Amino acid sequence: DTEVTQTPKHLVMGMTNKKSLKCEQHMGHRAMYWYKQKAKKPPELMFVYSYEKLSINESVPSRFSPECPNSSLLNLHLHALQPEDSALYLCASSQVLGANGELFFGEGSRLTVL
């Protein structure tokens, strides 16, 4: 079982809805990541938090808003999404940023935007 927990596992939302994806880890990791993965494509980095501060934003549209309330939690707030935003959203953590590339991924939240 993965030590990174994501909720919900599945989410269906309309284009006018506001929803949030949540991610939690209790491994004491200080870097947390959001990736987006479309079918048969590799994960694409969206955001990186290091010590609860936003470290990388890969030019993600503002309809995606990350939040890191504490070192164990990472949220992704969703508002006014488009159907093309439908994808698997993967949260990951690592001991620190870089950490020799060992990311621990959650099982993902599968998002469908209608």
Place this chain on the structure above:
Amino acid sequence: RKEVEQDPGPFNVPEGATVAFNCTYSNSASQSFFWYRQDCRKEPKLLMSVYSSGNEDGRFTAQLNRASQYISLLIRDSKLSDSATYLCVVNTYNFGNEKLTFGTGTRLTIIP
């Protein structure tokens, strides 16, 4: 040119055979390299790191060629459970940040 490139496959290989994948990267400043494995509809998991001297973990051998900017993964005596997508991952230090970039993945199916 993509930062990290892999042959997407699919590679359909009989059980017990040896199979090898390559991955090329464009940024010569890239520092560290990894192979991840992703099963269908599952999350990626680290398979192994790739060291300059080459490294082996059971049936898996990884090699790095910095001069030619490629890494490879060799799987010997392939098992049905090796069927998965293998993702090449490159860590690059850029403007004070370290960033992991995933290749497109190579899909492997082991045939009984």
